Amino acid sequence: NAGVTQTPKFRILKIGQSMTLQCTQDMNHNYMYWYRQDPGMGLKLIYYSVGAGITDKGEVPNGYNVSRSTTEDFPLRLELAAPSQTSVYFCASSYSRVGYLNQPQHFGDGTRLSIL
């Protein structure tokens, strides 16, 4: 079982460049999430999706975009990279809504992104 797969694992961008962080899951989960983790901090939710074609903003959506064309894939797009977006990004998926039916979130291994 692959679970949640994120690519790339590491990336360095220049200010103003764009890139897409890929996330795919093979557990047929409807719910998917993108978080960022800054040094010494907990996670902050960027965007989430409750199913294919449905996405919504989390706590820190500015500077990011998402799409959900299939159940499996939930890419995160940075259009104009800024130094404030230097962080570790985690994708997660779950069978049900976070905290409901005691279903856990399954996390990818993260993407470490530096913007210089």
Place this chain on the structure above:
Amino acid sequence: GIQVEQSPPDLILQEGANSTLRCNFSDSVNNLQWFHQNPWGQLINLFYIPSGTKQNGRLSATTVATERYSLLYISSSQTTDSGVYFCAVILGGGSYIPTFGRGTSLIVHP
């Protein structure tokens, strides 16, 4: 917004020792989760525990929702318990957005 405070920020133990980690939150919550992030950065759900007590092996958690705190107990600690422990809370009203504390960093020495 809701505040989530974890204590202690850092903890160093010898293998075999017991420990208690605390999570205080400033408002009523619909749910509370404990996570472990290992030294390689991987995240694992430990407990969903909006109230009451749960146990899983050497780990157990208790949430007293009326007093707005949760405790994570680690007994007979092992070096593999090292990492950062986060609690995260979700407000009611249909919110999907968890608020994380800053974590407790645990180092267990052999």
